[in-house]
Amino acid sequence: MLVSYQWLNQYVDLNGVTPEKLAEELTRGGIEVDVIHPLDQGVENVVTGVVKKVEPHPGADRLRVCTVDAGKEEPLNIVCGAPNVAEGQTVAVALPGARLPGGVKIKKTKLRGVPSEGMICSAQELGMPEKLLPKEQQEGILVLPAETGVGEDAKAVLGLEDVVLELDLTPNRSDCLSMWGVAYEVAALLDREVHLPVTEERMPVGKTKPVDVVLDAEEDCPFYATQVVEGIRLGESPRWMQNRLLAAGIRPINNVVDITNYVMLEYGQPLHAFDYDQVEDGEIVVRRGGTGETVTTLDGVTRACDDRTLLITDGTKPIGIAGVMGGENSEVKEGTTTVLIESAYFAPESIRRTARRLGLRSEASTRFEKGVDPERVIPALTRAVELMVQLAGGKVASPVTAERMGEIEDVIVELRHNRLTGVLGVQVEEKAVLDVFRRLRFPTEVNDGVYRVQVPSRRPDISIEVDLIEEVARLYGYDRIPTTLPWGQQSPGALTPEQRLRRVIRHSLRDAGFHEVINYSLTSPDRLRELEPVLYKEARPIRISMPMSDERKVLRTSLVPQLLETAEYNVHRREEGVSVFELARVFVTEEKKLTRQPEERWALAGLVTGATSPHWQKRNGAPDFFTVKGMLEWLFERLGVNGISFEAAQPEGYHPGRTARIKQDGRVIGVLGQVHPKTASAHDLDDTYVFELDLEPVTEAALNRVIRYETLPKHPDTTRDLALVVDEGIPVGELEKTIHSAGGELLQSVSLFDVFTGEQIGEGKKSVAFSLRYQAGDRTLTDEEVAEVHQNVIQRLEEKHGAVLRK
């Protein structure tokens, strides 16, 4: 809502309250003032004048030499380039020495050899909003009404000595979508009187053009009023009205339309004027549309109705879409002499639905959607009729014809004083509360600590006790509410074990040199397909019903694909090495069409590419599979997660020889691998390693770990090395498993210390060397005991893997 300070000043005395102060008061009262627009953008020394003569410019086809009477002793010679300049026009003249918006200064000058003593201004040059001006004014000079005097200050004539406050209204304060509403609010805030114009003047009412109103959709339109004015002389509305419309951001059109808009701004009640001659039989039927029915609206677009579109018809044909836009067939245009003015209450839901469906939002629909004040339906109509008589030469041709369902009931809301002080935490006195209601002009009685408040229909946002508490709080002043801390039963605050663990994971990765990233949950299906899923293989990415772009279409089922993007982005910015991770939710469902909430599972993914930290001593080698695997093993150990194994896998998009499924106690919980060189190079990446874990089993294992003290060993251990030659294809992990199972209880640990291939080993073979540590808790092992177990290990390795002991 755009509020003219000068206009408001007519309703509430703003003496001593600058626009800035007013903005501050409104904002502190809960109506945020977004911007303060001074309409006068530095215009000085611009006056009205009359163009006496227009002659061609001797040196330029497109310039004219004008003689202008600007109230000075001598007429001025002004060169003008506007196509619409003509003799007899009243115009705005910037005199030599004048200032225009943007710091422009006007001087006496010569244009193509002809002296020019000033400038005839366009509306834009005076700082008026271009988009609200009629087309001819956008392209040429501003032409003022003929009755404007000569030599007057153009700023006053154009209403530029004003300031407009732009209100950012919250949805509950639709009452401030009118100047009256703002006036009540400001009067309450400043504790001043409200002076609203009263239309009690009895106009002579003719009965030449009677109207009949039929409500066929009472739910959508419980109240419809209309009146007819004839003998209208269509033309421009007076300058003062145009100025106010412009200040409010509304384009002046003609006197009839301008009056409906002006009254809407005053009362908040949208009005519509139909050309009465197009309304057959003088009948108005308000009904719902039929499927397949169409209406061509004022903007020339033919719109399809559905069975919930509320239509204004003349009983035969639709002449408008209720509350949204009038029909082209009944438009007030040149030749119109009789108008039917509509003032109605349409159900907010109905208008909201239709406006949304048609994508049509107007000043009118905005107000109807929020609910207009039924008490103002008739007064607004009367006001408009009065203005049509006064400003458009009309005569009233019908009485007010109104159809109305039900009565408007008084709204009485009770407020308990102790509830008020309890909720606010401040001891407000009864007197102060009554004072607030007096300022709001809510008639109030108080009895035994209970206020009975009569809420006027202009404030539909107030219907329950807490609404009144808020009114008291904001007018009493939020700054008078003290600061205290909650008392009473205290609770121990804490993160849950899962939350703590997620932090440990993130912090551990940070300490391991990874940067945490946050990517969007929405991504493209193609990106997700780049790497074959290892987790949630059956998951179907969930689609958004109306995506904003192809890039943000589905909810991710894996975090890795976007890490490739992150790496690519950074490599393109000359980063040598990228080590990043993300811990976030992925969205898992197997449903094709979602009928319930999907599973949201926490996932952890990481990516490593390029050298980590080059140093002057030696270049750190680029990471390889084992760098990243080691980091993961380190993390699992850090978390106390056991039973992890890695098993070769060949998912698509990964290097077939350098990728593993990660298992925990036999269940797949993740993937680790090198991104396939083809996929990597598509992102301009060299060797790139990624991993992703389903955090749920990891968390569960970590939280179930048992930390229990064990007495330190009292008996020495014995170490035996073991070098084997086996087929190259046998995974070391398998050998280790065999060693563990054969070694039994006495085998404390196995560590691999050498793997190599070469001529001396033989084609297709590799040498593997382990160090085995034996120990018993209750005794010192004898050489014989160790030898026996160790021999058993060797024998099992020979049997199971064809291993040959190297001597």
Add this chain to the structure above:
Amino acid sequence: MREKLESLKREAEEKIRAASDPEGLKELRVKYLGKKGEITSVLRGMKDLSPEERPVVGALANEVRNRLEEWIRAKESELEEARLQARLKRETVDVTLPGQPRPLGGVHPLNAVIEQIEDIFVGMGFEVAEGPEVETDYYNFEALNLPKDHPARDMQDSFYITPELLLRTQTSPVQVRSMQSKEGKVPVKIICPGKVYRRDDDDATHSHQFTQVEGLVVDRGIAMSELHGTLLAFAEQMFGEKLESRLRPSYFPFTEPSVEMDISCVQCGGSGCRMCKYSGWIEILGAGMVHPRVLERGGYDSERYTGFAFGMGPERIALLKYGIDDIRQFYTNDLRFLRQFQSV
């Protein structure tokens, strides 16, 4: 023999003094003191001496042996020391050369801010709750006093998946979920950090995905003054200084009275600067007393219990705290940006 010993002593003394390395010294030890060494061979000639001379020469030989032993040991430690000194000299480094870098990572600044918020509220006795990001229309809107045709739904255009399921537009649905899971017990003191989504085009001040931290307190006799006190205590811990605060009326469908809280500008302290648009105040969060209808939906009798709720944006707090000027930076993951918060 006596002369022989004397000359042996002189000769050895000279050679020991001249020895330049431990190997040479070892040879000298063998040469003079070894089993087949020269002193031994001199002693071997003792049998030719008279019985009177024997003890005298024997004593002399012993003395020579002891002296030689002493000199060799002294020389040994001298050489050892010299060698150590040489080694230390050799090992000297340029201490100004850079150290071997350890790769330095970092948590994301938004998560760092969320952790700080969590820690502050946990310290005040709050629990951290979580809720789904794919939310039902009921919890996201209806339970929060936003029926299907409510005009306030315009304020937040949403990503719907089906007519009943959408990406949550706020963390507020966790309010009703938390109350329901508390089953009427008090106090309810939770915060809920998380991702939220709105149909906004991404630009410097908008992001279709961003984060929020919701808070909720329900108990007997909770008043607005406590909302104010709790949030001011939070802000002072967050920004680490004494702050002024003010409440301004606002509107949220699920709280009433609703407020926005401003704090004195953390950059200029209230005197006015670009960050606070020369007002001296900075808006940091929205809050209010829980609407009775929302309490009822959560299973709490609104006559017996009251509560307050608040919602804040970690992005905004990070912008204020670190002077970041473009919200997209949080989601671009430019390492040059992320590295600036390594030490947070």
